[in-house]
Amino acid sequence: MSLTRRQFVFTTLATPVAVGLAQQIASATAPAFLTRGLNQNSKLRLLKVGCGGMGQSDLSQLVDHKMIEVVGLCDVDQRQLDGWTMDSTNDKGEVRKARLPGVATFRDWREAYAKLDKNFDAMCCSTADHMHAPISMAAMNMGKHIYCQKPLARGAWENRALAEAAARMPSVVTQMGTQRIATKFRQYGGMLLRQGVIGPVKEVYAWTNRPAGWWPQGNPRPEGTDPIPEWLSWDLFLGTSPDRPYKNGYTPFAWRGTIDWGTGAFGDMGCHMLDVPFYELDLGAPISAVCNPVKASSDQFPESESVVVKYGPNKMTSKDGLTLKWFDGGQFPDFKALGLPEDWEGGEQGKNAVKGDGGVILVGEKGTMWFPIEYAWARVFVDGKPVELDRKEFTPTEFEVQFKQTNHWHNWVDACLAGKKDACASRFEKGGKMCESLSIGAMSCVEPGKVLEYDAAKCVFKNSAAASAALRSPYRKGWEVAGLA
Numbered sequence: 138m139s140l141t142r143r144q145f146v147f148t149t150l151a152t153p154v155a156v157g158l159a160q161q162i163a164s165a166t167a168p169a170f171l172t173r174g175l176n177q178n179s180k181l182r183l184l185k186v187g188c189g190g191m192g193q194s195d196l197s198q199l200v201d202h203k204m205i206e207v208v209g210l211c212d213v214d215q216r217q218l219d220g221w222t223m224d225s226t227n228d229k230g231e232v233r234k235a236r237l238p239g240v241a242t243f244r245d246w247r248e249a250y251a252k253l254d255k256n257f258d259a260m261c262c263s264t265a266d267h268m269h270a271p272i273s274m275a276a277m278n279m280g281k282h283i284y285c286q287k288p289l290a291r292g293a294w295e296n297r298a299l300a301e302a303a304a305r306m307p308s309v310v311t312q313m314g315t316q317r318i319a320t321k322f323r324q325y326g327g328m329l330l331r332q333g334v335i336g337p338v339k340e341v342y343a344w345t346n347r348p349a350g351w352w353p354q355g356n357p358r359p360e361g362t363d364p365i366p367e368w369l370s371w372d373l374f375l376g377t378s379p380d381r382p383y384k385n386g387y388t389p390f391a392w393r394g395t396i397d398w399g400t401g402a403f404g405d406m407g408c409h410m411l412d413v414p415f416y417e418l419d420l421g422a423p424i425s426a427v428c429n430p431v432k433a434s435s436d437q438f439p440e441s442e443s444v445v446v447k448y449g450p451n452k453m454t455s456k457d458g459l460t461l462k463w464f465d466g467g468q469f470p471d472f473k474a475l476g477l478p479e480d481w482e483g484g485e486q487g488k489n490a491v492k493g494d495g496g497v498i499l500v501g502e503k504g505t506m507w508f509p510i511e512y513a514w515a516r517v518f519v520d521g522k523p524v525e526l527d528r529k530e531f532t533p534t535e536f537e538v539q540f541k542q543t544n545h546w547h548n549w550v551d552a553c554l555a556g557k558k559d560a561c562a563s564r565f566e567k568g569g570k571m572c573e574s575l576s577i578g579a580m581s582c583v584e585p586g587k588v589l590e591y592d593a594a595k596c597v598f599k600n601s602a603a604a605s606a607a608l609r610s611p612y613r614k615g616w617e618v619a620g621l622a
């Protein structure tokens with residue numbers, strides 16, 4: 138593949154010794170690659186990277202916006218590309234027309250960037266987690282607007298780098314794919330927290346039913362190899378991650394339990410819940426994290442775990458700071474100890490809490506708030522009794538007022554066309570900060586049972602080289618991206 142000079146600059150300078158230099162170049166040259174001037178009447182020319190799984194939902198949502206023009210599709214799995222561009226016939230012989238016939242397709246995103254070059258304005262990335270950062274950063278370096286699925290990136294360092302890059306690129310509009318943030322339920326609960334309804338927050342409890350029954354975790358690395366299917370570009374799937382032989386079942390979907398490619402149940406589901414404390418309480422980097430796993434593995438995240446992450450104080454937390462207690466894979470907080478009504482656990486709400494996808498409980502100095510992950514209203518309890526809340530106080534968000542809709546994907550498209558990066562509800566500056574913490578919580582399983590102290594300035598654990606390596610994994614040779622390493 139031949140690279141343009143610009144691609145060369147952005148993909149070849151960041152060898153480990155040249156990282157500092159590459160970062161300087163990335164920021165120094167950014168103005169030369171400013172986004173194309175857009176306005177409300179422009180078409181946003183989109184390259185979609187990762188078109189199966191959640192990528193399908195992302196693309197479906199985006200093509201529903203009348204100002205989107207899809208100019209390229211990229212996936213390492215040929216079946217996903219064909220699904221969008223070619224007619225298909227079902228078992229009954231009925232023909233389903235392709236939704237995007239004739240759109241250019243690529244298996245390699247680097248080739249897509251080089252070939253489309255100035256002919257795309259925006260990129261949406263819905264690949265496996267380990268490729269979010271390189272694919273997004275390389276496009277940001279070209280001045281493209283980015284919608285990237287959650288978690289923003291796999292490693293803490295990559296999250297930091299993306300957040301910082303977004304902050305220094307005022308014309309680049311970014312959004313992380315946490316669509317629940319656009320709902321009235323999420324916005325209402327956020328407003329209550331900001332109003333101080335439960336007072337300074339001391340503890341946050343969060344849980345999910347994943348990974349059990351969803352994807353495998355806690356297993357050793359499989360032995361041997363299987364033939365690589367012709368529909369899959371395995372080397373491109375591996376991308377920046379260390380080389381390993383192909384095994385059936387790695388992709389699609391199940392990759393998220395493997396430490397090299399995902400962030401486990403914590404990083405995956407935490408994004409859908411922990412935006413509440415992170416965005417509304419403005420939590421920064423943690424002080425420490427400790428993981429208590431069931432069935433730990435050096436290749437995958439544990440089968441089940443509880444993780445305790447500590448934060449220093451700020452104006453929204455208690456004066457001693459805040460403790461986040463995370464549970465997954467069938468473990469739950471001790472709901473009875475959390476200041477909820479006595480019948481809560483056995484009642485309808487309690488059943489939802491344990492059987493549903495997950496939830497968050499925030500314990501403040503004045504009360505307790507339950508924030509279900511399902512699309513449902515937050516509830517507040519004081520002295521063990523539910524508080525009647527008057528939702529008339531709830532005012533639409535700035536975004537709703539401005540754009541008259543609450544679709545997270547369309548929020549991004551409208552913000553790109555209006556040139557208003559701050560209008561995005563989950564922009565990288567916010568998403569990166571949260572996902573840095575999620576990465577720290579997730580990767581603490583690498584050294585189980587030890588309180589790992591986090592050095593926020595260096596983005597490493599002070600007392601674990603092994604767990605630190607997962608926070609900033611080296612990129613496979615030839616896959617370096619300026620601004621990342």
Ligand SMILES: NC(=O)c1ccc[n+]([C@@H]2O[C@H](COP(=O)([O-])OP(=O)(O)OC[C@H]3O[C@@H](n4cnc5c(N)ncnc54)[C@H](O)[C@@H]3O)[C@@H](O)[C@H]2O)c1
Nearest residue numbers: 187188189190191212213214263264265286287314389390
């Ligand atoms: N926001 C949500 O509600 C939500 C829900 C599910 C998944 N997600 C996120 O979406 C992402 C994808 O998850 P999924 O469950 O859809 O996984 P998946 O494996 O089903 O889909 C990923 C798609 O990307 C393709 N892909 C992988 N690596 C690629 C690469 N380097 N270049 C191009 N294409 C590549 C795969 O072939 C596949 O089609 C994850 O980061 C996940 O956390 C978000």
